[in-house]
Amino acid sequence: MTATRAPAPATEFFRDLMSEHATSVAVVTARQPSGAPGGLLVSSLCSYSTRPPSLLVAIDAASRSYPMMVNCRGFGVHLLGRADAELARTFAGPAADRFADQNWTWDDDVPRLAGARAYLRCATSAVLPHGDHAAIIGEVTDLEAVPGEPLIHFRRSLGWSLSPISSVSA
Secondary structure, eight states, rough: OOHHHHHHSOOHHHHHHHHHHHHHHHEEEEETSSEEEEEEEEEOOEEETTTEEEEEEEETTTTTTTTHHOSSSSEEEEBBGGGHHHHHHHSSOSSSOTTTTEEEEEEEEEEEEOOOOOEEEEEEEEEEETTTTEEEEEEEEEEEEEOOOEEEEETTTEOOOOOOSSOOOO
16 A cells, blocks of 8 residues: 655645544534624544543634634533434534524523533633634533434545444454
């Protein structure tokens, strides 16, 4: 097998390569400066620390949700399940009011969507701008989850399934 290399900087090559990295997706919500609920779909999300339990979410500076996320005191992370593809498309899309047809409530000052596979409420503990994104670290203050298969983003599309290769453990 021959490796493919690209000259630096290789933005498109990097983007294409990372599209081959399967990730779960989540809707991240926060209160907008206007007081209205805001949210967006993210695939750049990972656990950051276990002591204290923390997440890292990456937000594109070109996103209209960027000012909301880099200035919020807290946010909600809604891990999506296989049945949530339409919800994912809504929060990835251009709609001005993504909450219009959603079942949601306020969790103090964080919009909480009903029915997500998991919900993690986070207090913003750091915002780290880098390149064309910012990494936002949130300390988990509350969480709730139900069993289910995650919604997978792979090759720039949703709806991929997990299937075990074998009974090999990590």
